[in-house]
Amino acid sequence: MTKSTWKWIVAGGVAGYLGWQKVQKDGRAGRFLAADSPRGTAVVTGASSGIGEQYARQLAKAGYDVILVARRLDKLEVLASELRLNHGVLAEALSADLATPEGVERVEEAMGKLDDLVLLVNNAGFGTMGPLLEKGLYSQLDMIHVHVNAAMRLTRAALSRMVPNSYGGVINVSSIVAFFHGAGSANYCATKAYLNTFSKAVQAEMKDKGLVVQALCPGYTYTEFHDSQEYNEFSRNEVPGWLWMSSEAVVQESLHALGNGQVVVVPGWVNQVIVRFATLGIDLASLRRLAKRLKGGG
Numbered sequence: 001m002t003k004s005t006w007k008w009i010v011a012g013g014v015a016g017y018l019g020w021q022k023v024q025k026d027g028r029a030g031r032f033l034a035a036d037s038p039r040g041t042a043v044v045t046g047a048s049s050g051i052g053e054q055y056a057r058q059l060a061k062a063g064y065d066v067i068l069v070a071r072r073l074d075k076l077e078v079l080a081s082e083l084r085l086n087h088g089v090l091a092e093a094l095s096a097d098l099a100t101p102e103g104v105e106r107v108e109e110a111m112g113k114l115d116d117l118v119l120l121v122n123n124a125g126f127g128t129m130g131p132l133l134e135k136g137l138y139s140q141l142d143m144i145h146v147h148v149n150a151a152m153r154l155t156r157a158a159l160s161r162m163v164p165n166s167y168g169g170v171i172n173v174s175s176i177v178a179f180f181h182g183a184g185s186a187n188y189c190a191t192k193a194y195l196n197t198f199s200k201a202v203q204a205e206m207k208d209k210g211l212v213v214q215a216l217c218p219g220y221t222y223t224e225f226h227d228s229q230e231y232n233e234f235s236r237n238e239v240p241g242w243l244w245m246s247s248e249a250v251v252q253e254s255l256h257a258l259g260n261g262q263v264v265v266v267p268g269w270v271n272q273v274i275v276r277f278a279t280l281g282i283d284l285a286s287l288r289r290l291a292k293r294l295k296g297g298g
């Protein structure tokens with residue numbers, strides 16, 4: 001056999017092995033939803049709508065007590081009483097503005113009182129649209145406070161509660177934009193990239209302590225996210241339907257994968273293909289133009 005034939009055989013073997021490993025990982029349910037895994041309290045930020053509300057619903061259904069965090073207390077209280085009634089779990093509403101140090105401290109304090117904290121979901125967030133120099137400074141700072149400062153501080157507080165029990169997990173809700181640089185979303189993309197890098201590094205630090213960290217990277221998801229003032233000029237119809245996922249499906253994939261060895265989890269095969277584009281150096285604006293063109297058939 002020639003040298004180049006050997007090269008192809010080795011390359012094929014490695015590719016086959018990596019593919020097989022990925023299938024094994026994707027198909028293996030994480031331990032957090034296993035019937036015999038310990039139940040305790042899960043803290044979910046941004047639980048008053050969208051992806052966070054879904055985490056609260058799916059975790060309560062699986063038997064976790066939940067603490068629901070956001071600013072809109074009325075919405076949290078309605079959800080908490082529904083979860084108590086339907087699933088017989090403890091569910092508590094905690095109003096906190098995570099763009100402020102006081103808001104973050106409230107959640108840190110609440111977690112500090114829990115002996116059975118098993119999961120933190122740092123999901124609260126919002127997007128700002130527009131170039132760095134044209135956007136107001138304070139909305140961008142608020143976003144950095146919520147996505148970066150609050151997530152970092154709460155992760156730190158949660159893990160320090162979990163270490164003595166050698167059990168627990170943190171999910172940081174990132175985005176597929178973490179893989180791209182997006183003109184017009186500089187800080188949004190950068191905060192999400194932070195969450196991916198941070199999650200990978202902290203998982204490496206926690207590996208021997210039995211704790212798990214996940215960075216969940218959804219793509220377009222039907223929630224209230226695009227209803228804010230920031231997205232005035234955005235219409236959901238601009239984006240083809242097959243690029244959208246339901247928050248229910250996104251959260252199912254996240255919880256299914258939690259603890260199965262993957263840190264960065266991209267829900268949905270369409271989003272996984274999109275993330276591959278990042279490695280080709282394609283930027284977010286070109287992707288958005290492509291999506292519009294596909295929608296328009298042009």
Ligand SMILES: NC(=O)c1ccc[n+]([C@@H]2O[C@H](COP(=O)([O-])OP(=O)(O)OC[C@H]3O[C@@H](n4cnc5c(N)ncnc54)[C@H](OP(=O)(O)O)[C@@H]3O)[C@@H](O)[C@H]2O)c1
Pocket residue numbers: 045046047048049050051052069070071072073096097098099123124125126127146173174175176217218219220221222223224225226
């Ligand atoms: N939807 C998408 O297409 C998409 C795609 C990728 C990633 N994501 C990420 O998914 C996460 C959840 O967003 P979503 O899509 O579910 O949007 P959403 O329906 O608008 O929910 C956002 C949640 O964050 C909370 N929140 C916002 N600012 C807050 C603050 N200062 N303090 C406390 N809570 C705050 C909101 O609650 P209150 O207003 O009651 O405070 C709400 O519960 C975000 O991190 C977002 O970046 C979304």
